[in-house]
Amino acid sequence: MMTPNELRQRFLQFFEERDHRVVASSPVVPQADPTLLFTNAGMNQFKDLLLGNETRDYTRAASVQKCVRAGGKHNDLDEVGRDGRHLTFFEMLGNWSFGDYYKRESIKWAWKFVLEELKLAPERLYVTIYKDDDECFDIWTQEMGLDPARVLRLGDIEAGDEENFWSMGPTGPCGPCTEIHYDLHPEYGPMTFGVGYDEDRINEIWNLVFMEFNRDEDGTLNPLPMKSVDTGLGLDRAAMVVAGRDNVFHTDLFTPIFQSLFELLGQDVGRDLDAFYKSDNFTDYAVIADHVRTVTFAICDGAKFANDGRGYVLRRILRRAVRHGRNLGFDAPFLHRVAAAVVEAYGDIYPELRATGQEAAELIRLEEERFFRNLDRGLELFEDAAARAESEGKKTLSGQEVFQLHATFGFPPDLTEIMAEERGMSIDWESYESLWKEHQETSRGKDMYADAAGVGDWETLEEGPANTFVGYGTLETHTTLRKVRRLPENRFEVLLASTPFYAESGGQVGDRGQLLGHGGELVLEVEDVQKAPIGITHRVRLVTGEPDFTGEFIARVDPRHRQKVACNHTATHLLHAALRDEVDNAIFQAGSMVGPDRLRFDFSYGKPLSADDIQRLEERVNGLIRQRLDVTCHTEVDRDTAVDEMGAMAIFGEKYGDKVRVVEIPGESVELCGGTHVANTGEIALFRITSESSVAAGIRRIEALTEEGALKAFQQERAQLRTLAEIFKSDVTNLNERARAVLEDRSRLEREVDSLSQKLASRGADTLVDDAAEVDGVKVIATAVATGTRDQLMAYADNLREKLGQTEAVALLASEIEGKAALICVVTDAAFKARKVKAGDLIKRVASHVDGRGGGRPTLAQAGGQNPAGIPAAVEAFEGAVQDALS
Incomplete structure (x- = not known):
């Protein structure tokens, strides 16, 4: 067979x-x-x-x-x-x-x-x-x-x-x-x-x-x-x-995956497969096997988990697999381990799996962990919602409940539907889809040309391929245009017989420059260069001349743009090596962006880098820059030779053919890379990390500058230090000590202000008690007071409560603090016990005047509002609220 x-x-x-x-x-x-x-x-x-x-x-x-x-x-x-x-x-x-x-x-x-x-x-x-x-x-x-x-x-x-x-x-x-x-x-x-x-x-x-x-x-x-x-x-x-089977899962394509699951579950790897195919929980195994293949292949081909588009579909697939895994007894992440069986089964046929399978498994593990943290709570809420519906005699889960499970706990609605069906229930799809659509509208982006009118069809000027790149060895070449199509706003997309323009790839932006035709009378500004199945596409803007695309053109790359991009790209290789040497050897690159003005480098790591880590990285990279190391690009290298003999690292998510280009910085870095680089690390001149942050579970991001950009950053910071020194009436050398002394003085003054405010509040409380109105035997105080902080307002209220003592009294204090309304209502114990007046009820009655809400204990309640102009109305309405409460 x-x-x-x-x-x-x-x-x-x-x-x-x-x-x-x-x-x-x-x-x-x-x-x-x-x-x-x-x-x-x-x-x-x-x-x-x-x-x-x-x-x-x-x-x-x-x-x-x-x-x-x-x-x-x-x-x-x-x-x-x-x-x-x-x-x-x-x-x-x-x-x-x-x-x-x-x-x-x-x-x-x-x-x-x-x-x-x-x-x-x-x-x-x-x-x-x-x-x-x-x-x-x-x-x-x-x-x-x-x-x-x-x-x-x-x-x-x-x-x-x-x-x-x-x-x-x-x-x-x-x-x-x-x-x-x-x-x-x-x-x-x-x-x-x-x-x-x-x-x-x-x-x-x-x-x-x-x-x-x-x-x-x-x-x-x-x-x-x-x-x-x-x-x-x-x-x-x-x-x-x-194979004479009637089910696609009953073949050798899935046997290695099933055996991996058997092993993880402690079952007999050599069990009778025919009996297994007939088992009650075979569907769970089948769904997991299918879904783990999908996720592994997609991640190895550069996809990432996300909240929309392709990434959302992958996230949904993974979470379906996790839920079926729970049915089999998995109570912790397991798919990343099954992914290894997929890589082993298919790695000889699709080498990209072996090249990036380890990194893909790590991203799958991180995504699993994220879902497992919410899974138990989500299952609990589903059971509560289903039980509640059943107790009310309903057979349908509301769209709001399904949406909440999706938006808050990551439960894809089809998962909820399956669980509902297991209980003989359905879900309100119309209501759910309305809520989800509204949710998506808040974060929807749009490509600048996605819906543009006026995009024409391709016009063929001459036959032949349009994917010949000659830009590693030259920044200028004579060429002809093979295809052109019109875009909005006097722009075009063109394909060239050969091009020196690097097309965006591997995180590196495309080159910029010009196309000059008809003796320089026709000038096209090259704004973007992309790879497409049809060829290397150049998005250009007509600068001068008539759009006649026949004849020979000079394709000229902007050398300064190329140089700045190359500095940043080579710096990412140095940074990658430094991260593995200085922080953790298990770190791998999870994405990058290399432009002329900055670089961005995403990497796998489970916690923020410390200030010491960042300083060591900067020192390591700048030390390699000062060593002026040669950067060697090996071309047309057999992929197996590059990886196995040269030790080249394959960058996660990138695509490689049988022949690869290897960028080597001797003793520091060997990577498969098709990008443009400096000839010597000394050209980078300077490296400066500007930020380090989290972009996803287990994925960190470093943003950095090189060369002229790094120098400007240092100059700007020096200027800022000088400005601060002038503000603090110091010099840069003694700025830290001067700033610390000023802050200490400020803290002391704030304490003194608070002390004075409490004394003034005590005196003001005496006056308020003396001037209090009376409603049905209860003293009523309602007034606006000037305070700078909520603590001062609370101190005022405490002083007032102390002055009121055991009398039956209620009070409202209102103040504008940092542009917002702040209200505090005090009810004495005597008034609450004898008259059942509650501070929370009173403050809710008047908070609407300041566009706010409030609540609290029976004897003390607070409210905040966005409309401080409504404070007088709130004060005026308080006495009426008390009358209603006493009646």
Whole structure:
């Protein structure tokens, strides 16, 4: 029987023998495609090829693509564990034609592969096609010899039914498709293959998409410049049918993960798997196995946990897995340990897992710990809410309760729904979604061009690739423009035949500079440079001249911008090495930003750095700068050689090919890095840390300056010290002692002021008691007083209470303190006992006049308000409040 690893390799070999270029999988975190949450199909990396915006030196391709379907149009998250065929992470075996072969060849080769390579029985195979695809029907029935009764027509996009019409998302390439299905249970007897067939029995394994259209935002289908083929054979499902199973989790792809869970739970690793598959809690194992694959692959490809977008989906997936782990008995973080089994199982196929798997496991552990801290409290609150609803005869949890569990304790609503279903309850989705939408609106950001009108289509000026970077060796080159498209505000995006401009990558910002055309008459300011599937894109602004993009251009990088960025980038390598040597050798880089004006470096560490740590880091880095160490860039190094022999560190979240670039600072740092660097550490001149803070659980951030920026920071601080010295009437040398003496004098004066205020309050209290009004035999005092602090106001109230003694009396003191209203109500013990008057009730009556609220004990209550102008009204209303309380 063919193993999953053999199946993967045999697929690629099959199509390579048919002149297909084998192409590596792209990351599951999409590169430069804002329309996608995750890479959800093999065709994502070929989008511009299918649209006709790009050409390559091949027209046929094959790959094994890592895919995640857990959001957007293609979202299988809620189905995982409920059936035996859906996954959030899977591998898609695919073959493509870009304007080459079409329906006939793709169907013929797919049929040959399933019959001769997978050795599937033809009597167990069925096919679906789009409703009016007669060409496809004839190929299947007349050329492949398939019984017409085994071919089913589905779909009607005009009616909103997109069965057998595939699209990557709401916009983009799309077209009709034909699907190959497999009968998992022929022993159930004959069946009619028609609308409403049992999908648990007849399972789709391969989809052949015929890309003919490009769907725009209003749903219009525009013909593509060429007809292409995009096929997808799910490895998990193919492995399932080859193994004679009816559940994707019953294959060798998941066995190592299950065995890892067995070991962590103290169970027999060699237990009978067939019996295990039938166990009551198998669903819990399956959900965990699927989810840990998804999270591990996504984190290793650079994704991060967050409160929105892709990061929120990952957080949701992890928390679902944790909850199922609780069902199995895990009461502490465990997924990070299972992630190691994923790395071990897939590391030889996807080297990025081995390169960054340890760092990914650490981020998973930190996220787990964060959720476990809230998990017990969240479960407790859910049980309370469910019990309360049941006691009231309700079968629905309110949207407010579901929202509270989500917003406060991180419970994704689908988790709450599952727990509710286990108790025979549902949740109020409409109310929840309204609350969540309102919550999201408060923090929603917008890309500056995301919704901009006037973004044109790409115009091709000349054919050829547009991803040739020559900027390591030169800052200026002669080139031509290959593609251009218009942006708003007299801006354009352009692709060049070759470019010296570094595109933003690895945390380093893109170069800036100019494109000069037509003898310098046309000047384009290069504002940003990005990598995209179509090529290296330059966002430019028209400065002078007419936008004629033909002919030769001079591409000129701003040398000062490049130099400042290079200083900051090399400094991050020195800082990384210093952190590991001076603070903790287990620290790893978790992100960075390198610009011309500053650098930002994120790293794994569980506590703030001390002042001594920061000083040691600065001294270490500046010492290396003074040593003027050469910085060597090794190019085209075999990745295994770089890591295993040179000891190069792979930076977490970065993507590396088989050949890598290694940046070495002898004796200090060896890292895989594609960025630009100084030739010698002495060029950095100076290094200065400006801040150290937390950015996430277990992740710290250092911000720093180098070269001219660091010097300016020191100069600014020196100027500030001189200004402070002048204010304190001192010189800089003696500033500390002078400032300490001034603060001591201030503390002494504040104590004296408080003492005088209490004496004045005592005298004022005598006057207030003498002038008190009387309501039904109770003395009533209500007045505004001048105090500087709440402590002074409280001292005034204490003096007044002492003067009132055992009389039946109530009093309200009001004062404006730091621009806000402060109220204190005093009720003597005699008034409370004899008249049942409560200070809290009285102050609530008058606090509204100052736009505030209050409360307290029966004999003493306080209130604060934002409207000090309402103090006179509060004082005036107090006597009426007392009358009402006594009546």
